[in-house]
Amino acid sequence: MKYKVDVCIVGAGPGGALLGYLLAKKNVSVMLLEQHQAIGKAFRGEHLNEEGEAILKKYGLFEDVEQAGLLRMEKLEYWHAGKPFKTILPDSKVGHLGIHVPQVHLLTVLLQAAQKYPSFTSMMNTKVVELIKEESGSYCGVKALTDKQEILIECGIIIGADGRYSTVRKKAEIDVTIRKHGFDLLWARIPAPDDWEPSIRMALIGDKQLSLFTQAMGFIQIGWNIEEGSFPKLRKQPFTPFIEQLIEAFPQLEKSVRQHIQSWRDFVLLDVYSSTSESWGRDGVALIGDAVHTMTPTGAFGLNSSLKDADCLAALIDKDYIKQLDLMDCATKRKKEIEKLQAIQVEKEQTFASQFVVFA
Numbered sequence: 604m605k606y607k608v609d610v611c612i613v614g615a616g617p618g619g620a621l622l623g624y625l626l627a628k629k630n631v632s633v634m635l636l637e638q639h640q641a642i643g644k645a646f647r648g649e650h651l652n653e654e655g656e657a658i659l660k661k662y663g664l665f666e667d668v669e670q671a672g673l674l675r676m677e678k679l680e681y682w683h684a685g686k687p688f689k690t691i692l693p694d695s696k697v698g699h700l701g702i703h704v705p706q707v708h709l710l711t712v713l714l715q716a717a718q719k720y721p722s723f724t725s726m727m728n729t730k731v732v733e734l735i736k737e738e739s740g741s742y743c744g745v746k747a748l749t750d751k752q753e754i755l756i757e758c759g760i761i762i763g764a765d766g767r768y769s770t771v772r773k774k775a776e777i778d779v780t781i782r783k784h785g786f787d788l789l790w791a792r793i794p795a796p797d798d799w800e801p802s803i804r805m806a807l808i809g810d811k812q813l814s815l816f817t818q819a820m821g822f823i824q825i826g827w828n829i830e831e832g833s834f835p836k837l838r839k840q841p842f843t844p845f846i847e848q849l850i851e852a853f854p855q856l857e858k859s860v861r862q863h864i865q866s867w868r869d870f871v872l873l874d875v876y877s878s879t880s881e882s883w884g885r886d887g888v889a890l891i892g893d894a895v896h897t898m899t900p901t902g903a904f905g906l907n908s909s910l911k912d913a914d915c916l917a918a919l920i921d922k923d924y925i926k927q928l929d930l931m932d933c934a935t936k937r938k939k940e941i942e943k944l945q946a947i948q949v950e951k952e953q954t955f956a957s958q959f960v961v962f963a
């Protein structure tokens with residue numbers, strides 16, 4: 604099967620889905636390809652900051668997301684010995700310290716908005732495996748597998764919005780520099796107790812950060828930093844003393860934790876790293892989001908950065924000048940901001956323990 608479109612976007616995460624909508628709205632013909640059968644995989648970034656919120660509001664999408672369900676964080680608390688000792692409240696102009704938006708709500712709204720335009724097509728369960736090159740050396744399409752069947756998409760430009768392990772970046776041989784941050788992350792999700800307030804709560808366990816993020820629909824996401832590469836060894840140790848530290852830090856969670864985190868298998872491990880690429884595209888390929896700048900979960904910047912990349916790139920793509928897309932403006936502006944955010948992430952990670960220095 605063969606298709607022909609102006610733009611082929613690989614990856615229906617937040618960046619790819621928003622870009623698909625913005626281009627379809629401009630009457631650019633778009634094919635959005637996603638390897639998973641369903642959108643909204645668990646354990647992806649789900650906290651929107653005010654910048655991501657502003658983009659959704661700019662395009663009249665926020666109301667629909669709000670209707671689907673979201674939760675504003677009302678405070679950030681630092682806890683020690685089972686009690687909060689420092690509370691940060693939101694700037695009154697912003698009104699929250701982040702908004703939890705279940706990924707499936709955000710992506711459903713973006714894709715439904717895009718589907719209203721006849722220039723938009725999407726294919727789920729479709730994994731891009733190759734890029735196609737013209738004789739001139741320019742990329743002009745992708746090869747993908749859907750139900751083991753090969754399809755070809757011919758296009759003016761390929762957008763790699765395919766996340767941290769980007770196939771598009773690899774196949775286009777775009778450079779990447781990986782930075783390790785000295786820690787990995789264990790994630791788990793538990794039901795929140797009835798009297799749990801919408802908040803972000805932090806504690807220090809040993810010298811490692813433990814974070815709780817309240818989620819819409821009555822859940823708490825737990826992010827627990829552990830020494831980089833230590834999980835194989837850790838999971839050979841008895842589980843009870845480990846999980847007791849969480850209960851000691853947040854006693855209100857005892858019942859839910861005991862019920863829902865009973866072994867190492869109830870945690871998901873995230874290999875934490877960040878990445879940068881000197882080049883944001885080449886010869887008919889452009890990259891956005893985690894594909895070109897993987898972020899660590901610190902500070903909840905990644906999802907918001909992908910939305911900003913999509914917004915920036917959509918403004919540059921013109922149906923009549925697809926092949927002349929000049930990435931420089933967008934890449935230069937966005938790259939500076941990403942460098943700043945990645946530096947903030949490192950600083951936050953390195954200074955986290957200093958919040959607790961009074962208890963040392």
Ligand SMILES: Cc1cc2nc3c(=O)[nH]c(=O)nc-3n(C[C@H](O)[C@H](O)[C@H](O)COP(=O)(O)OP(=O)(O)OC[C@H]3O[C@@H](n4cnc5c(N)ncnc54)[C@H](O)[C@@H]3O)c2cc1C
Nearest residue numbers: 614616617618638648650731765766892893903904905906
């Ligand atoms: C545990 C965790 C917590 C985080 N918390 C936050 C947070 O609270 N706030 C925040 O802003 N950021 C957070 N982040 C970061 C955030 O999740 C990412 O930065 C963001 O999802 C990047 O969006 P994206 O659209 O660029 O890529 P992704 O969300 O990774 O989407 C890429 C999509 O491409 C698809 N794909 C990949 N390869 C192919 C292929 N070959 N063919 C077809 N499809 C393909 C994938 O299936 C995926 O759907 C967190 C990250 C993690 C891992």
